[in-house]
Amino acid sequence: MWASTQTGSEAAGDGPAEDHNGDVVVLGAGIAALVAAYELELLGHRVMVLEGSERIGGRVYTHRFGTADNAPHVELGAMRIPPGHELTMRYVEKLGLKSALRPFRTILSDENNYLTTGSGYVRVKNASGPLLADLRREVPTASYGSVTLLFGAWMAAVVRAMAPAELRDNLASDLTTLLRLADRVDLTPYVHGARSDRIDLGAVFREHPELRMGCGPRLYSFLDDLLLETGTGLMYLSGGMSQIAERLADRIRGPILLGREVISLDAGCDQVSLGIRHRRHRTVRQHPAVLCTLPFSVLRQLALTGFDDDKREVIGSVDYGGATKIALHCREAFWERDGTLGGASATGGRTRQTYYPPHEGDPAQGAVLLGSYAIAEDADLLGQFPEDARHAAVIDELAPLYPQLKEPGTVLGAASIAWAGHRWSNGCTSRRWRWGKDATGRDEEMRRAARPQGRLFFAGEHCSATPAWINGAIESALGAVTAIDTALRSSR
Numbered sequence: 001m002w003a004s005t006q007t008g009s010e011a012a013g014d015g016p017a018e019d020h021n022g023d024v025v026v027l028g029a030g031i032a033a034l035v036a037a038y039e040l041e042l043l044g045h046r047v048m049v050l051e052g053s054e055r056i057g058g059r060v061y062t063h064r065f066g067t068a069d070n071a072p073h074v075e076l077g078a079m080r081i082p083p084g085h086e087l088t089m090r091y092v093e094k095l096g097l098k099s100a101l102r103p104f105r106t107i108l109s110d111e112n113n114y115l116t117t118g119s120g121y122v123r124v125k126n127a128s129g130p131l132l133a134d135l136r137r138e139v140p141t142a143s144y145g146s147v148t149l150l151f152g153a154w155m156a157a158v159v160r161a162m163a164p165a166e167l168r169d170n171l172a173s174d175l176t177t178l179l180r181l182a183d184r185v186d187l188t189p190y191v192h193g194a195r196s197d198r199i200d201l202g203a204v205f206r207e208h209p210e211l212r213m214g215c216g217p218r219l220y221s222f223l224d225d226l227l228l229e230t231g232t233g234l235m236y237l238s239g240g241m242s243q244i245a246e247r248l249a250d251r252i253r254g255p256i257l258l259g260r261e262v263i264s265l266d267a268g269c270d271q272v273s274l275g276i277r278h279r280r281h282r283t284v285r286q287h288p289a290v291l292c293t294l295p296f297s298v299l300r301q302l303a304l305t306g307f308d309d310d311k312r313e314v315i316g317s318v319d320y321g322g323a324t325k326i327a328l329h330c331r332e333a334f335w336e337r338d339g340t341l342g343g344a345s346a347t348g349g350r351t352r353q354t355y356y357p358p359h360e361g362d363p364a365q366g367a368v369l370l371g372s373y374a375i376a377e378d379a380d381l382l383g384q385f386p387e388d389a390r391h392a393a394v395i396d397e398l399a400p401l402y403p404q405l406k407e408p409g410t411v412l413g414a415a416s417i418a419w420a421g422h423r424w425s426n427g428c429t430s431r432r433w434r435w436g437k438d439a440t441g442r443d444e445e446m447r448r449a450a451r452p453q454g455r456l457f458f459a460g461e462h463c464s465a466t467p468a469w470i471n472g473a474i475e476s477a478l479g480a481v482t483a484i485d486t487a488l489r490s491s492r
């Protein structure tokens with residue numbers, strides 16, 4: 001048994017723990033790795049975790065503006081837990097974090113959030129008229145009833161707010177078919193709001209799945225994310241999502257060694273040969289079992305031997321989307337003065353989405369505006385700039401809406417990650433919509449991604465049925481734990 005968990009700078013040194021050959025070496029210290037390490041130890045295995053960067057958590061990344069306990073923070077990676085993500089919830093509970101769960105206020109959820117329309121920025125509460133006018137400009141609408149048009153107008157609004165550019169470009173064609181199908185359904189039960197000018201899109205698609213057939217293949221595959229992310233029942237963790245990683249690490253007895261970059265993997269039948277770079281040193285060691293949770297976007301750049309053709313093909317071909325998040329640390333939450341108390345605006349342009357995260361802690365420490373959250377091709381527009389330039393670009397773009405951002409002393413600092421170019425993930429998440437409608441095809445991709453090579457096992461969101469979510473990372477970890485436990489027991 002190793003003496004203690006070593007994270008942080010303590011672990012970055014050459015600790016004696018590395019001299020031990022554990023039953024299982026886990027590569028990466030994101031959620032998949034930490035869950036797997038924790039569960040493997042519960043099954044009696046000795047575990048060592050090797051992480052290339054200087055922090056744990058991977059794509060769960062709570063950034064703090066300052067070192068004080070109550071310093072404002074922002075999620076530069078995962079920020080919400082959707083309803084139905086039972087595995088994520090199970091670990092939140094297991095780790096004693098249930099009392100930190102709070103309802104997450106999503107995009108366009110606040111009446112005072114803004115959205116861009118053909119008439120300029122409008123508040124959600126005033127948006128129906130301008131959205132209907134936009135719809136009439138975009139597609140033929142003369143033959144449809146008013147509720148069908150309301151459905152089309154809000155459907156167009158959420159696609160424009162959230163979807164990648166390729167879906168927005170195809171919107172007119174999707175809407176033309178969707179309106180035709182929607183007009184056959186009585187949608188009046190889904191109309192809501194003080195002025196009866198909103199429509200519950202989640203309920204419409206849940207109770208009328210036939211409408212999904214009106215979406216082209218791209219929109220069809222993205223629809224679940226779209227409805228999930230704009231729907232109700234989402235939660236966040238007060239204090240930051242990184243607590244999930246931190247609490248898992250606290251419970252792992254084996255060492256978690258940071259600054260250990262995997263540079264080569266040779267998958268043999270009885271052992272795995274692992275090349276690691278630590279500072280200026282390179283080592284190659286053999287281990288009886290290794291679990292690799294590195295994103296395939298990183299793995300395919302390493303020296304890999306002993307992999308069969310099919311495995312090489314899937315590692316090489318899983319597509320990764322981009323995402324860029326840019327947060328501004330502001331002297332105060334000036335947006336609250338004009339009534340915006342949460343949620344997010346669909347600001348469009350290069351910023352795409354602007355979130356107003358709940359500010360916890362001492363108001364004297366300021367508040368955070370998540371100025372820009374963009375995905376896919378949109379993420380590259382700001383992501384390609386050096387940090388200072390992309391921060392300045394967000395301020396410029398939001399200034400017509402929030403002139404305060406240009407006043408000296410308003411913005412105290414900024415932080416951002418362009419995940420597409422992030423050294424340790426080379427992308428935001430694996431892209432499921434590439435796989436289209438076919439559930440069988442998706443299962444097959446997942447099986448191929450997770451399939452071991454001798455004693456080298458695989459986990460990570462890309463090896464799951466819920467890729468792109470923490471839930472998928474956990475699901476894949478639990479699958480890998482079962483496979484590793486079986487393999488190690490059968491060889492004893």
Ligand SMILES: Cc1cc2nc3c(=O)[nH]c(=O)nc-3n(C[C@H](O)[C@H](O)[C@H](O)COP(=O)(O)OP(=O)(O)OC[C@H]3O[C@@H](n4cnc5c(N)ncnc54)[C@H](O)[C@@H]3O)c2cc1C
Nearest residue numbers: 028030031032052058059078079080262424460461469470
């Ligand atoms: C911007 C963004 C928003 C998201 N929003 C949400 C959300 O709201 N809700 C949600 O549930 N999910 C969300 N996700 C997805 C979620 O964060 C991921 O699915 C999940 O965290 C992936 O975990 P993982 O363990 O599979 O991979 P990772 O977290 O990427 O872990 C892999 C680890 O391997 C390490 N590593 C990489 N290369 C090497 C190397 N060569 N040597 C050693 N170590 C290496 C990395 O540093 C990392 O720590 C979001 C992701 C992003 C990027």
